[in-house]
Amino acid sequence: MRLPLTFWMAALCVGVSLPCPALHSAERGSDKPIPALPSVPAIRSLKLEPNRLTLLDGRDSRKVLVLGECADGSWIDLSAVARLKPESAALEVDSDGYLFSRQAGKSAVMITAAGKSIRLEVEVLSIASPEVGFVRDIEPILSRTGCNSGPCHGSAKGKNGFKLALRGYDPEYDYQALINDLSGRRFNRVHVDESLMLQKPLADIPHEGRQALVPGSRYHKTLRQWISEGAHFQQVSSNRPTRIQILPEKVELDLPGRRHQFLVVATYPDGSTRDVTREAVLSSNNEEVALVQGSTVIPLRRGEMAVLVRYEGLYDAREVTVMGDRTGFRFAAMPEYNFVDRAVNAKLERLKMNPSELCNDAEFIRRVFLDITGQPPTSETVRAFLSDPTDSPKKREKLVDSLIGSNAYSEFWANKFADLLQCNSENLGKKGVWVFRSWIRDQFATNRPFDQFARELVLAKGSTFENPAGNYLRALRDSGKMTEDISQTFLGVRFNCNKCHDHPFERWTQNQYYEFGAFFAQVAFKRGTLGRDHLIRTGESYAYEQVSEEVVYHNDQGGEIKHPKDDAVVAPKVPYGENRSIAPGEDRREAFAAWLTSKDNPYFAKSTVNRFWSYFFGRGIIDPVDDIRAGNPASNPALLDALTTRFVADGHDVRKLIRYLVLSRTYQLSIVPNRWNEDDLVNFSHSLPRRLSAEQMLDSIAMATGRPLQFSNLPDGLRAAQLPDGMVAGNDFLTLFGRPKRQSACECERSSNVTLSHALNLINGKTLGDCVNHADNRFARLVAEQSDDLKVIEEIYLSCLCRLPTSKELNSIRLGAGTQRLEGAQDLAWALINSPAFLFNR
């Protein structure tokens, strides 16, 4: 554990150059305890993955996974203990369990494990040794051995005069560096073994990166052959792999400690394949659940994780479930109210979890009011709902239908989207925020299909006063921010790492960033004729406050994106799929918008339903919702797909989507877990309490205490959710509780944590203090009008927690007499508002 430091100290003493640890981070020693190997249960039969092998040539070597079927039908990996016995001398097995051949033709291997045997047929097409190529053969070795990693020659300055492209993203550059730098002295084509390119990594001569190649190893032989054949380059386009496949398709492990190997197979443009397991980098996305060493996953505890695989610029992931001991479990499915529950049930059954009970009517009405309208119900509404004798499911449905589309609904959702669309006066001026917010509100009030909503925003032209949708691009301002924010908001994909270099862990490239931006390069803004700017004096400084309009227009004469590497003009191109061609003089955004909202775009609808899901369930099916990538898989892909399909079929109808969500049984589960789901945070087996957002909190306080809110320069009685401007000053409460300033497309700009500052503010702060103690509030009126203490207490519970007090609560609370009666009522309200039952949506 101490090694890295001493290692580093030793390094510094020798001077500028730092050694590069050749290991990939995924392979560093772990400080986590690794559970012992569980014993192997009785095996019924074996199967192989893949079930037959074809060796292409004399340098090809491949491996199969040996899987054993247990009595219960599950499969465990026996590859590490399997014995391979070739049926002829033509086939050999190396120390990694890889087969290679000395003779063309058909042959077979007998494989034995756990007392069972199975025969593997192997066809050898040729034993010729094809020429070693730089792109297909050498570059992966440079990556695998770490030569081109960040701390070594892949660093921006290279190392000791030798620089390679980081993790091999530019083979042409690397080849030139190898062949030409150092006056071409890296290769000795006559005395091959005297090549610097061999002597250095073999540490025959001093190499600060230590010995990177083992003498006599496969990599050594390949490198040597390449040099002896003349160290030729290869065409990149036909020799970089086009896809990687991870085997097996599905991995479910019964117990911590039960290891499982993977195979990684690359496919090339000519259709040929290669087993690249040993050159690929495999890592864990959740090291608490499982580690990955080499190509083996080692589960540590019950849970789910993904193995991330990286090879030559390609990325894929394979999900792994670690079941753990579930002795005694019997699945008790929840009743399926709609298709949502079907998908959730299926996942819970597979993971051996039981869903929680249904929440009660009082819990439901508060939850669904807060989620759909951003406000709790009034005490009268709660009373009416609880005393309504209609069947609970029916009255819940009726309630939902009355809330979706209500005024409060439109205000609340306008507020949410005004965040993501960055409606703030710093960007848009004072009038801008009003017109833009009310435009957003109208979209929800008229239930504008979400694809049309997005199209209008992306394509907007003209006066930002007359066509308020234009305020979106106006707020983003430049094509870089448009690229990053539009991708994050409407695709759920983060496009900011690849501004400066290819994304190091995902497939997005730097080229794609600028190609995306090129669609917006010709969006231009000019000052309009409406409104004028005011000169504002604050202390010693003057500033123009912008209140005038701007005009968004298409400038077909100018505006091109240049790639920062070579200053070449970049043509617009979408990062995946295809956009239709752009006619000369046409606004490029048309082609972009068509691609963005197309039914075939795999991210648009999916990221949207996932985002809406998170608003109702506290986390996305993919979470964070605006960071969709291979390394961040969905916890329930079938659920997400089902929602996406339905949303597209419904014409991107947001109201229908919300209705499916809240009328599902899954949404209506209690926050109380059971023995079989108490460790679940991601599969929606019980409801997750969510701290009220800043606006929900403030609006709830106003409603509970019966005090209308007051914001400076705004009409009294405005809800917090109706504030048009992210920059509104003078309300520290909203800021403290995490209201975003609306400067970012990231959901993370809004915070929902609880800290000491929040506790201080709620205990002693002005906002709640003024509301609770106001001479003209609900409690003052109650105490004056209602002589029965029990009725007063009941009403306070109803207005603060949206439920009736239990008889125990009712009986344990005394209000006091005389002037103390009002104080008592205030104190009770104060305590209820400070309890988690108020602070959270539950």
Added chain:
Amino acid sequence: MISIPGLSGATCDGYSRREFMRLGGAGLLGLSLADILRLQAEQPKTTGPAPGQPKNGWGSAKQVLMIYLQGGPSHIDIWDPKPDAPSNVRGDFKPIRTKVPGIQLSEVMPKLAQQIDRATLIRSMSYTPAGLFNHTAAIYQIMTGYTPDRVSPSGQLEPPAPNDFPHMGSQISRLKPLDIPMLPFVMLPRPLQESNVIGKGGTAGFLGAAYDPYYFYQDPAKIINLDDLTLRKEISKERLDRRSTLLKAVNDAMPEMEKAVEKYALDRYYQKAFDLVSSGRARDAFDLSKEKDSLRDKYGRHTFGQGLLLARRLLESGTRFVQMNWPAVANGDPTVDAWDTHAANFGPLRNLHCPKLDSGLSALLEDLDERGLLKETLVVALGEFGRSPRLGVSTSGNTNSPDGRDHWPYCYTALIAGAGIRRGALYGKSDATGSSPIETPVHPTQIVATVYHALGIDPHTMVMNHLNQPRELVQAEPVSALFG
């Protein structure tokens, strides 16, 4: 299952890794929780450094002020001038003499030059980043002692998460709790940040939210809102106590609700908040109007200067760990006084950044020393890295203007003072271009270890994470030679 370390009282104050070795000899990781509890019970209160650990400086500090210059200030242009280096390295600024013969500073730090006799400059800070060298990863490392790849697969650009390693201030406020009603750990005046990643490395991570710093995110150069810390007129102390009791009763009637929000540590916060409001101590500490105008002017009437003055007041009132973050964040915009000077390094440093840094730091050192606070307060000022000696080159993959400097973690400078740190001294040395240390390199995690050491906490103390696995406070040794 959610496990809240620190809440059960069943974890692990004050036993060290060495203790395990001595008592058990068995593999550390094989210990069960029961074993650990037993060891904890047997472990006497530490009175001196663990065997083999340096004695120098042990327990010399009672409190810590971390002045965090986020963005990565240019060491060559501030602390470690290189007048003899080529022009594309030495930059625009000339060196000046200071009060201490043999120590030169850049001309943009004239006031600090007169106070440098109270501090040590470590000119050999150095590390090699584990992954990409962005700000977040580097910030996380200096705050927690660990690199973020220990908690997240990509190692960077991830928001704060509950499994993060704790900020050292959180560890310290837990291992050395205050016995007065005061905020143990305050962070001001804005969060740690790079782009969209806000607050990474600035939380209590796996210790649970209760050990998060008190985030005081207001501008101390403006009027500070202290409403929350001042008991309201109509609420007597007795009434506040009644309310506290009532709240507990109300919550006790809803045990399932309490359990469902266990991870938010509401109880702890509320208890702390009640204590703070009742005592009024924190309110007074935040009241900068109690300082003389002349002193306020000396610190500088800007966020940084007034923030440092506020930090001093907090320390005086007993806060264990104060972190003052530089008020602007890395964004490469030359019109903002952020240290991330990829573009236009010199003009902004001369006119925007350094005058603030100079007045704030120099006034602070003088003020702390004159009040006798410097004796027991360890002051550290540094950023996440220095900046590239060569102008206009790209070292991090970012684009730099010809007069900009890129990130440079291989060699930079930290200022450290107080709690027995040598006065008017240099520690370590950089080469002719400020590219690499040529003697006694100091890794940032060693600064973390030094902070623990100075507070009398063994840096190798084991603390349980959220999965009840033992984790060392930091895997590095303190630099005891810094102490005089």
